Amino acid sequence: MAWPVSAQDADAYVPASGDAAIDRHLADINEYASRYPAAFADEMGRYYAVPRAYVEAMQQQPDWTAGDIFMACALAQIVGQPCRAVVREWSRDHEGGWKAVAGRLQAEPGSAQYRRLRSALEATYRRWDRPAPVAEK
Structure with missing residues (x-):
């Protein structure tokens, strides 16, 4: 389950994407x-x-993090649905994290859709000129 995150508790955020x-x-x-x-x-x-206004409104929601907004909208694009549909799916039931939501959308971890999601993340990081996060040792 994903939780709101602040700079102090960034490690507590667990999107559970699989x-x-x-x-x-x-x-x-x-x-x-x-x-x-x-x-x-x-x-x-x-x-x-x-729409930017939709993203800005989502950023104001206490139960949504930017990571969750990104996941919902990127996943929506990959499975050919509007972001709002994936937002509704997450809001309806996210007990198993993003892995479960993605599975219900026929985009399980390891699938071609998840590989496209990784590519989308990489492209976003290139545009931001931001290094990809690495696993802690």
Whole structure:
């Protein structure tokens, strides 16, 4: 289950995507968006076809993190659904984290859709000129 995150408890955020690299990216996106909320909203609008006003409204929701917003909207684009549909699916039931939500959308970890999600994350990080987060040793 994902929880709201602040700079002090960034390690507590667990998106449970079923992919450790994706989880690290989503936690790092929380950090990035806390410092650059407008740039995050721009990214989502420009590259993930989500109205900026929708992203900004989601950023104000206490139960949503930037990582979750990214996951919902990127996953939606990959499975050919509007972001709002995936937001509704997550809001309806996210007991098993993003892995369970993705599975219900026919985009299980290890699938071609998840590989596309990893590629989308890599492209976002290149645009941000931000190094990818690495696993702690």
